[in-house]
Amino acid sequence: MxxxxxxxxxxxxxxxxxxxxxxxxxxxxxxxxxxxxxxxxxxxxxxxxxxxxxxxxxxxxxxxADASQVGDAQIEEGTERYSLNLTWTAPSGGASLYRILRMNQEGDFEELGTATGTTYTDNSDIIPDVAYTYQIITVLGGSESTPTTVEGSDSRGVKGDNNRSDRIDGRDLDSLAKHFGETYSDSAYEALIDTTYDGNIDGSDLIDIGINWAATYGG
Ligand SMILES: [Ca+2]
Ligand SMILES: [Ca+2]
Incomplete structure (x- = not known):
């Protein structure tokens, strides 16, 4: 010029x-x-x-441009056990990336990670038959969309099998006893033992073991 x-x-x-x-x-x-x-x-x-x-x-x-919500959010069991696979379609306005959040044991959404494509696999401490709630948020430049919520669970296992041995037995009871009374904010809290996913390792998780005592999965 x-x-x-x-x-x-x-x-x-x-x-x-x-x-x-x-x-x-x-x-x-x-x-x-x-x-x-x-x-x-x-x-x-x-x-x-x-x-x-x-x-x-x-x-x-x-x-x-304002980020728009993703379309057609779906959830299904992942390829590996103890994993859930989220898929969605990109909004027409595009996306820089997507933020994936999961509702934690205290009812708050915590970010698990981000995705640049339209799929995300969550394999972080998935407990069989717990209904997990996710949010997918489109990020476009400095703008974030309204969250899209999707819920799903992994049925491949027995609830209460907190050591993932595919059998409910004394070992699960043992690990429960060792962590009994711990809550989500404790550093020693073991997510897999809190099979009711409520942030407390207590009698409710013992009930999961009791109900399924001696049950096995697969094999
Ligand atoms: Ca077990
Ligand atoms: Ca619990």
């Missing part, structure tokens, strides 16, 4: 004659019709010896 016959927009001050040369404002309309303004302003240092060159710094344009 060449500007001829430029005059300072602001009154010259002092003896240097430095000042603002001009300001350019671009209005950018993104793919969903939202407008963003980009303002470029450049000052110059006076130079009595020759023409003045205005050197703009590089300008990056960030679209301010």
């Amino acid at each position: 060449v500007v001829g016959e430029a005059r300072t927009a602001t009154e010259k001050t002092g003896i240097s004659g430095d000042g603002t040369l001009f300001t350019i404002i671009f209005t950018v309309i993104d793919n969903v019709g939202e407008e963003s303004e980009i303002t470029i302003s450049d000052s110059f240092l006076s130079n009595t010896a020759s023409d003045i060159e205005a050197n703009f710094n590089s300008v990056s344009i960030e679209m301010m």
Whole structure:
């Protein structure tokens, strides 16, 4: 861009004659019709010896489109046992990435991780027959969508089998006894023993063992 016959927009001050040369404002309309303004302003240092060159710094344009919710969120058992696989479709406005959150034992959503594609596998301490609630949030630039909620469970195992041996026996009772009374905030809390997924290792988890005593899975 060449500007001829430029005059300072602001009154010259002092003896240097430095000042603002001009300001350019671009209005950018993104793919969903939202407008963003980009303002470029450049000052110059006076130079009595020759023409003045205005050197703009590089300008990056960030679209301010709002992130939209994902579509068709589904959940199914993962390929491996003790895993759940989430899938969804990308919103038409696109996504930089997706945040995946799971409701924890205290009812709060905690981020498990992020995905750049439209699938996520959760294999973090999945307990058979616990209904897990997930949120998928689209992130686009600095914008986040309303969460999309999806719920699912893994049926491959026996509830109360807190050592994943595929059999409910004294060993499960043993591990329960060792951690009895611990709560979610305790550092020694073992998620797999809290088979009721309520943040307390207590009599309710003992009931899971009692109900399924001597039960086996598979083989
Ligand atoms: Ca067991
Ligand atoms: Ca419990």
